[in-house]
Amino acid sequence: MVVQALYKHFGKVKAVDGLSFGIRPGEIYGLLGPNGAGKTTTIKCILGLLEVQGGNVTVLGDDPLQSPEKVKEHIGYVAEEPLLYGSLTPREMLNFIASVRGLDEEEATERATRLITSLDVTKYYDSLMETLSRGNKQKVQLIAALLHRPQMLILDEPLSGLDARSSRVVKDILGLHVQRGGSVLLSTHIMEQAQTLCNRIGIINQGRLVAEGTLDELRALEDSAGASLEDIFLKLTDQEQSVRESMDRFRKAYEQAQN
Ligand SMILES: Nc1ncnc2c1ncn2[C@@H]1O[C@H](COP(=O)(O)OP(=O)(O)O)[C@@H](O)[C@H]1O
Numbered sequence: 139m140v141v142q143a144l145y146k147h148f149g150k151v152k153a154v155d156g157l158s159f160g161i162r163p164g165e166i167y168g169l170l171g172p173n174g175a176g177k178t179t180t181i182k183c184i185l186g187l188l189e190v191q192g193g194n195v196t197v198l199g200d201d202p203l204q205s206p207e208k209v210k211e212h213i214g215y216v217a218e219e220p221l222l223y224g225s226l227t228p229r230e231m232l233n234f235i236a237s238v239r240g241l242d243e244e245e246a247t248e249r250a251t252r253l254i255t256s257l258d259v260t261k262y263y264d265s266l267m268e269t270l271s272r273g274n275k276q277k278v279q280l281i282a283a284l285l286h287r288p289q290m291l292i293l294d295e296p297l298s299g300l301d302a303r304s305s306r307v308v309k310d311i312l313g314l315h316v317q318r319g320g321s322v323l324l325s326t327h328i329m330e331q332a333q334t335l336c337n338r339i340g341i342i343n344q345g346r347l348v349a350e351g352t353l354d355e356l357r358a359l360e361d362s363a364g365a366s367l368e369d370i371f372l373k374l375t376d377q378e379q380s381v382r383e384s385m386d387r388f389r390k391a392y393e394q395a396q397n
Pocket residue numbers: 148151152153171172173174175176177178179180
């Protein structure tokens with residue numbers, strides 16, 4: 139997958155501002171950035187869900203705006219705020235998605251059952267989606283995204299509602315996926331997730347890529363061998379200064395309140 143000089147503006151807001159990066163087969167790439175950095179917008183452009191002001195996206199050689207159907211076949215997508223089929227059960231929802239995608243019924247059912255078991259949602263297979271916890275909803279979304287064996291998985295802020303055991307299983311699933319030559323794009327604002335899950339990290343701020351590399355490469359870049367990804371991230375996104383400023387403001391307000 140390649141994103142080249144991508145621009146997506148909403149009025150005056152430059153959500154994506156000349157962003158370029160690529161993901162190779164076998165790689166888990168983390169798009170790491172603070173809230174509002176442009177992660178979700180970038181993902182929507184990759185999926186062909188938004189018209190863009192400039193730039194190119196290709197997913198396994200196909201352009202999402204010109205060949206949306208092909209790109210949908212290549213990609214399994216778990217949205218940040220997933221479209222919910224509240225009045226369906228996971229079983230019904232997965233059957234529905236399999237039929238929309240034209241998958242072999244028996245094969246899809248077997249695959250769904252296997253994933254439902256390994257992600258520990260068997261108990262809720264026949265409960266209404268709207269009654270499931272956030273974590274279980276996310277798991278069903280992930281299973282739905284994997285059903286058609288896509289080459290590329292795109293996860294927008296995943297694992298946020300998952301308990302330790304489930305995030306472990308999700309990590310394993312992503313690991314297997316890339317071992318088989320698939321690729322993963324994962325967006326997150328949580329440093330620890332990027333650090334443990336991703337082979338390569340792109341740090342994004344205000345719609346621009348401010349640094350890219352493996353964790354070690356990023357550390358070398360900032361010439362801070364022992365630094366955590368968090369330190370590097372704050373430095374690169376200029377938040378060090380703003381964290382200090384808001385602490386100062388807080389301290390002043392607090393002192394005034396004491397007088
Ligand atoms: N549909 C929209 N209309 C107007 N502004 C938007 C829209 N979607 C996103 N934005 C703005 O674009 C910027 C990037 O948002 P987003 O891509 O959601 O960031 P992230 O996913 O990194 O938190 C933010 O300033 C956000 O308010």
